[in-house]
Amino acid sequence: MHEVQRLFSIEGRRALVTGGTVGIGRMIAAAYVRAGADVTIVSRKPEDLERAVAELSADGTCRSITADLSTREGCAHVADRYADHASSLDILVNNAGATWGADFDEFPDKAWSRVLDLNVRAVFNLTQAFAPALRAAAADDAPSRVINIGSVDGIRAPDLDTYSYAASKAAVHQLTRHLAKRLGPEGITVNAIVPGPFPSRMMAATIEEMGDSIAEMSPLGRIGRADDIGAAAIYLASPGAAWVTGSLLPVDGGVIVGS
Numbered sequence: 001m002h003e004v005q006r007l008f009s010i011e012g013r014r015a016l017v018t019g020g021t022v023g024i025g026r027m028i029a030a031a032y033v034r035a036g037a038d039v040t041i042v043s044r045k046p047e048d049l050e051r052a053v054a055e056l057s058a059d060g061t062c063r064s065i066t067a068d069l070s071t072r073e074g075c076a077h078v079a080d081r082y083a084d085h086a087s088s089l090d091i092l093v094n095n096a097g098a099t100w101g102a103d104f105d106e107f108p109d110k111a112w113s114r115v116l117d118l119n120v121r122a123v124f125n126l127t128q129a130f131a132p133a134l135r136a137a138a139a140d141d142a143p144s145r146v147i148n149i150g151s152v153d154g155i156r157a158p159d160l161d162t163y164s165y166a167a168s169k170a171a172v173h174q175l176t177r178h179l180a181k182r183l184g185p186e187g188i189t190v191n192a193i194v195p196g197p198f199p200s201r202m203m204a205a206t207i208e209e210m211g212d213s214i215a216e217m218s219p220l221g222r223i224g225r226a227d228d229i230g231a232a233a234i235y236l237a238s239p240g241a242a243w244v245t246g247s248l249l250p251v252d253g254g255v256i257v258g259s
């Protein structure tokens with residue numbers, strides 16, 4: 001293999017991507033499958049998982065686990081089912097997330113638990129549940145990887161009334177740094193991708209409502225594409241990023257600097 005290809009190769013690596021059926025998780029899962037990784041995707045809806053596995057398997061290896069990650073039991077269930085086929089995991093992508101929009105005066109209390117349970121608690125609980133498998137995959141100079149999906153809304157104040165979501169994403173960024181410090185000595189890197197707007201189920205209504213103005217938030221004048229997020233996720237999982245940990249990688253077309 002050419003040296004440059006080796007630097008960015010994740011061929012044969014075992015990866016698990018939460019929320020891999022649609023949106024950003026699906027884009028990352030597809031990039032990993034095409035790069036030759038053995039990919040497991042996780043979400044709640046069995047029919048969506050079945051469809052995604054059938055489509056992704058056309059390009060390589062993909063399997064699924066059905067679970068609700070917003071509970072500790074759900075996270076433990078994923079680790080148990082995963083252990084049925086493998087004892088080590090090279091790459092954990094904590095992507096599944098939810099949002100809640102409501103006017104400030106009406107913003108309900110339940111919008112905090114619903115969003116934080118999945119966006120923050122599940123990131124910790126799943127990383128904890130998979131720590132033994134991540135430790136088992138770690139080798140000298142070849143750390144295993146945790147990649148969290150944050151958001152530009154965890155850095156800049158959003159235009160929309162998504163209070164618990166923005167706070168949850170700031171928490172993901174800080175949890176990324178904290179876990180990087182704790183898990184680095186065990187051969188596990190922890191980084192976050194900070195996406196700008198990408199087409200997805202979560203973003204469908206916003207994109208429809210905001211139209212072209214959402215693309216104009218980026219100095220580059222467009223929203224994200226599958227290749228933009230796929231390339232970043234491959235890089236952070238690759239040998240080339242073995243000494244990168246605790247970092248936040250914006251993949252946002254400059255939305256943060258343009259706001």
Ligand SMILES: NC(=O)c1ccc[n+]([C@@H]2O[C@H](COP(=O)([O-])OP(=O)(O)OC[C@H]3O[C@@H](n4cnc5c(N)ncnc54)[C@H](OP(=O)(O)O)[C@@H]3O)[C@@H](O)[C@H]2O)c1
Pocket residue numbers: 018019020021022023024025042043044045048067068069070095096097098118149150151152194195196197198199200201202203
């Ligand atoms: N799209 C954007 O513009 C954007 C920008 C910045 C950050 N992000 C972040 O990127 C990540 C993915 O967002 P997206 O826009 O691609 O969202 P999406 O289209 O709504 O997809 C969310 C995925 O997570 C799964 N999921 C939701 N709740 C779950 C639960 N309780 N347990 C297990 N799986 C669950 C969904 O499947 P089921 O419903 O079947 O469970 C789906 O596969 C999120 O963390 C989001 O905050 C997105």
